[in-house]
Amino acid sequence: MTGLAISTQRLVHIYRTEGHDVAALSGVDLDVAAGEVVGLLGPSGAGKSTLLSLLGGLFRPSAGKIFVGADELSSVSASRLDELRAAHVALMLQGAGRNLLPYLTARDNVAFAQDGARRAGVAVPGVGEVLGHVGLDAEADLPLEQLTPGHQQLAALAVCVATAPGVLLADEPTSQLDHEAADRVLATIGRINRELGTTVVLVTHNPDVAARLPRTVTIRDGKIGGEGRSGEEYAVVSADGFLPLPAHALADLPPGTLLRFHKERDVYQLLVEQAGNEQDRNEEDR
Template sequence: MSGLRVVTRGLVHIYHADGHDVAALSGIDLVVGAGERVALLGPSGAGKSTLLTLFGGLLRPSAGRLLVGDRELSQLSEADLDEVRGTEIAMVLQGAARNLLPYLCARDNVAFAQGAARQRGRQVPSPDEVLDLVGFPTASADVPLATLTPGALQLLAVAVAVSCRPGLLLGDEPTSQLDHGARDVVLEALAQVNRQWGTTVIVVTHDPDVAAAMPRTITIRDGRVGAEGREGEEFAVVSADGSVPLPPHALAAIPPGSLVRLHEEDGRWVLVVEEESP
């Protein structure tokens, strides 16, 4: 399977907490192309983990559209969602232990993760091929998991997630508990899966070095897309209603209530800040 495209239109998610409705996402308009590698950034509580969970089909949106490939996830039955989650969409949860069966070796963890797909007659790569793809050491394929380093365990978690060759791989802080060396090995594993299989990769992270390793970044602020980064350059994003959320460093210079206008100059649009009348 090649990479899956992800499209959201006016995506809203509301949850109930302490007797109140809280909007975790307030209208996300987003397109992630098939085969892209993207990092989701933003402060705690901004909605990025909620967005990732929606992408994985683990939650249903309160409103709006969410398409993964040609499937609108909110319209699928639970049985169809189970099948999609087992074959087309994979997720690496934060903390390697949450992704692995501790009583199985690495090779058997991968084989177990492929079980349902094999029963459906789906062609999947061999466990050794998957382990080799992510760079997991061959000598450690049959040893007890308790003897593995945190970095090796996280590599194995990636291998388990991609064992059925999904079109979309989601990672929730997949390197947060690793030292820099192990982190970079896991990032290379994600890049290798993307290069070799064309898998679309989307990860949530707070680590600027992880973000820098991704060709594209998307910053979520207050439940909306606040900014995007392309090859190290950051851009504000025009929302469907025409609003433009300014990044924090711009707000320091252009505080709320400022008067601004767009001015066309030599074929480019320039934001002009007007001085307030006394």
């Protein structure tokens, strides 16, 4: 299986809590190319895990569309959605134990994870091949309780890629690990991406993890709040013209600040007007 592209269009998700409707996502437009690695950043409650769950087909959005490969998740049949989740889209929950059966070894966990794909008629790699991808050959037959936290996380990763899925969705895969184990897990995810072509979307709060990713997307208040590319942060214009400012700019541009765009040749300049004064800001976009 090669990587699958992901696209969301004006994605909205509303849930009800304590008698009130809460918009977890408010019009998210996101495109992830097949084989790309993308990190989702943002404060707690911003909507990152909700977005990950929607991409994994755990529930349907309130509005908008989600495309994974050629499938639009809100319109596919229940049987096709089951097949996608069993074989093509893997969701790794936060905490290794939530992805593993504790009474089985890593080898048996991987074999169990492949059963659904086999029943759907999908060809799967050998168990030994999967364990080799994550570097667990020597620990494959040990009881899970004898594995280190880092090796348990690698076992969870092996379960998630047991079917060579086109998409891997990982929720905080390094949050409970020390620095050395976290490095090993990230390196293994990178190797899976390179060797299998799997598209990877992972949630993280760790700035060190984010710095190692080629692309990051920041979620703020249920919207795309910015993108990072090779260490540079960019604001992203949404389909409805919404332009969120980077968090660090808000200290200089408080609510009520007047902004104006000026185009000179092919360059846009953002002009800021405060108290009747016009100032050129160091922000340009082609």
